Amino acid sequence: MSRSFVSERIASVPPSAIRRFFDIAETMENVISLGIGEPDFVTPYHARNAMINSLLDGETQYTANPGILELRREIAAYLAHRFSLHYQAETEILVTVGASEAIDISFRAILEPGDEVIIPDPGYVSYSPSVIFSHGTPVMVPTYADSAFEPLAEDIERLITPRTKAILLCFPNNPTGAVLTPLNLKAIASLAIRHDLLVICDEIYNELTYDGFVQGSMAALPDMWERTVTINGFSKAFAMTGLRIGYVAAPAQLLQAISKIHQYTIMCAPRQSQVAAISVLQKGRDDGYQDILMMRESYDRRRRLMYDAFINMGLDCSEPKGAFYMFPSIRNTGLSSEAFCEQLLVDQALVCIPGTAFGRMGEGHIRCCYATGTEKLLQAFERMQTFLDKIRS
């Protein structure tokens, strides 16, 4: 047998569990998908137009490593205005290829081999692998439906060891739609201070909250700015997923280390995506972020519609206050998450994602995204009901 050239560390990470459902769905017709993790809006027209003009003007060169200064200034103004986060455009903000790059290079910048990062479970699929790719060890902190999938400070504290370097938080959360209430946010902050830990906050969904809830930012809390890495991007709030444009904001010394990796591996985020980002932030500043408000209102209506439908179907579900996901329990069907989703897809051509794709604690749940047209959602509910009737009879 020939030698395997693949690193054992990389080989140890399983491929994303979502892939299998993609492969099945690809072979089927008339599929309705609640398995999508992105907005159903197209990037605002003015932003696309700005990209076209930029191309026509021949703006096809590299930008400065950390991103166009005008964009970093817009980001600084945006973070200050929307989330009371104060960063210097010149030294504390780095524009990245999506929040995904920001997550990767943040871990790489801080982790020594064997350093531990505490990550809420269930959570977005890339956190654990990113930690492992950076020679770190992910330590999962379970979250529970009973506490609305919020990680509790005492549960986190139990997992802290001398090797713990950071806590990763992403609230509003993918896949649960959970938010972090002020009390909990503060409790985790004081924990981080007490144990001298860094907090990496992926705030990609923080514009998408409902029922008047406002997701507080960790770095805005007293004594937390210096020990927080704030990650955000344009994918979710501005419907710019394919443009791959995000950013990381952190104290200068930390940002310098993170930037070093970006500088050597990425050079700069795509110029036209940066142009689009400038366009949405400038317009937002002028018109009170109408793009976001319009999309958020639309998600909110569909959130209510889906919640109502699931409750009527007898699926246990807490009403999520953020993102665009619902994470109902399917325990009372007697099926595992994986079996439920596979049978649902094969029987009804309806895609949902098994909760286990997002961690062990996702067992018994499925992730359903409501960022899909109302008409499609209503059809999806009918299919789900038919499937439930079948397996319950």
Next chain:
Amino acid sequence: MDAMKTQILNLLGEDCRLSLEQIAVMLGTTLKNVAEAIEAMEKERVILGYHPVVDWDKTDRQRVEAMIEVKVTPQRDYGFDDTAKRIYGFEEVQSVFLMSGTYDLLVQVEAPTLKELALFVSSKLSILETVNATSTSFVLKRYKQDGVIFEGDTPDRRLVVSP
């Protein structure tokens, strides 16, 4: 108008087949509130009708459509209203707008054939005493109407599954 009525109009504007129950759920209010708000808006003639947006080119219906710019002599006490009323009474007329600019009324007209439409202009519209001049342009293709794109509308390009 209160915020809920505006939200209801937005929802009906997107899809007027939504049931009262669905609207109530989506707006986080009661069925009764929605029903009353819609009834009130119908009474106040805020809501005047519920029509589908149709691409008639894809049907068998014989149909020619034109936009007619009409110059009108305004009348004492009535301004343009009386002439507009005379014009919109014709069954061929789909819409009438009072315009600023180089002409006064924009009249959208529909008829089964080109000849019938031309006849409408010459025998019904032009002969009105207050109509001074008309300029007729035929609609060749409809790209977008009432916010709906007719051709080349963007399909859902998202991957069927993504994390």
